[in-house]
Amino acid sequence: MKTKARPMLFIKSENDTMYSDYTTLPVSKVSCSRYRDAYYDEKITKESFPDTNLNDDPSYIRCHKISTVSSREVDKANYLCDFKSLYPEKYSEIVNKAQKYLEDI
Numbered sequence: 001m002k003t004k005a006r007p008m009l010f011i012k013s014e015n016d017t018m019y020s021d022y023t024t025l026p027v028s029k030v031s032c033s034r035y036r037d038a039y040y041d042e043k044i045t046k047e048s049f050p051d052t053n054l055n056d057d058p059s060y061i062r063c064h065k066i067s068t069v070s071s072r073e074v075d076k077a078n079y080l081c082d083f084k085s086l087y088p089e090k091y092s093e094i095v096n097k098a099q100k101y102l103e104d105i
Helices: 088-103
Strands: 008-013 021-028 041-044 059-062 067-070
Touching: 008 088, 041 088
Parallel strands: none
Antiparallel strands: 008 021, 021 059, 021 067, 041 059
């Protein structure tokens, strides 16, 4: 079964070895506004974040949809950018929102 590549923001690696699990946040266009969370869906536009190379404008980093993926499932050929290095302030804001979400459980 063929699957579609989905963009994601990597926020944590289990370890620094070759094979690892990554904690990620999905990046989505969330077409229908009623499905967007006013606080936890962080809007990313091509104008404000041009180096992301995202197809959809705007896109949303979904800070309340935390998931774990194996490094073996990641298609490194579709790597978009090093968001943490390029946009450190926005990256910190996004990670803080994800941490807040987990604290509120």
